[in-house]
Amino acid sequence: MKPFGFIIVIASIAGSIVFSSGCTAHPRPGLAYGTVRAWNKTFGGEVQWSKTVDIPMSGVMDVEIDNFAGDVVIHSTGKSEGGTMDLVRRATKEMGPRSELEDSLSDIALTYEVVDRGDRKALIINATTTNLKPWFQAIDIDIAVPRLGVVIVRTSRGHVMATDFEDGVDIETTKGDVRAATNTPIRLASTILNKDGSIDWRVPARSAGSYQLEAINGDVQVRVRKGSWLATDARNDNNSNYGVLNKGSNLVVLRTVEGDVQVYVGDYPTEMGSFID
DSSP states (O other): OOOTTOOOOOEEEEEEOOOEEOOOSSOOSSHHHHHHHHHHHHTSOOEEEEEEEEEEEESEEEEEEEESSSOEEEEEOOSSEEEEEEEEEEEOGGGSSHHHHHHHGGGEEEEEEEEEETTEEEEEEEEEEOOSOGGGEEEEEEEEESEEEEEEEEOSSSOEEEESBSSOEEEEOSSSOEEEEOSSOOOSOEEEEEESSOEEEEEOTTOOEEEEEEEETSOEEEEESSSOEEOOOTTOBTTEEEEEETTOOSEEEEEEESSOEEEEESSOTTOOSOTTO
16 A cells, blocks of 8 residues: 555646535435434535546546545445545535535535546545634545545544445544445455544455554454454453454554454455444
8 A cells, every 4th residue: 555645646647626515415325424424414514525527537546635624434335437526525614504504515625536546546625714713614525436545534633434345445534433344355455543443344255454542542353254353462351352353463553542443354244234323
């Protein structure tokens, strides 16, 4: 996995997003997740603008997102080609009167480009705001690609969900939960760092790695249904677990503060309940 921020860019497709008001084009994963957004828009005084963008894609795509705040959902469609971005800009009622909320959404900007990375391409997304009250704003990003390779996400005040990635992940967020689940055995380095939220890591049998699991003011739970898990470190307790899965040496770091860490290894890792239910 290439370090975030050190990228040789050869743009093949690039663009910037112009939004118009309206409702989200596609529902987001999870009943509770979608219900909360609808409630905030209808009864919570939140202002939302949405946009759906079609992006020509094929094969395995890396996805790299740098978002100032908001939820990020990335998943594989399993199709041979085609990709979409569903984007929702949000402003909360704490910012001020509704007119100020609506005007503030134009301060949120998102740019994207598809770049060559040797034998594959990468979708690179950057979301920023110039508003003087950025803590009252966010942009939610939902990405669908044919096949998902490396996942790199930086966001805050947002949930992150990555499904059916084929390589490692590098995820950081705050005030939201992270769920990374895939049906592809993962034997590459991966890192998830969180604060004020939990981490759920779900991978199939034949995955491997040297795991460092830590939950400050939270619990760590490991369920290895298939495979070997060796955890003899003297530091292991309810809040931490240092173990080796299937004799792997690739480092898998899952750390959070004020949240729990859950690891599942076994059959059907992506078959689960609603996102953030």
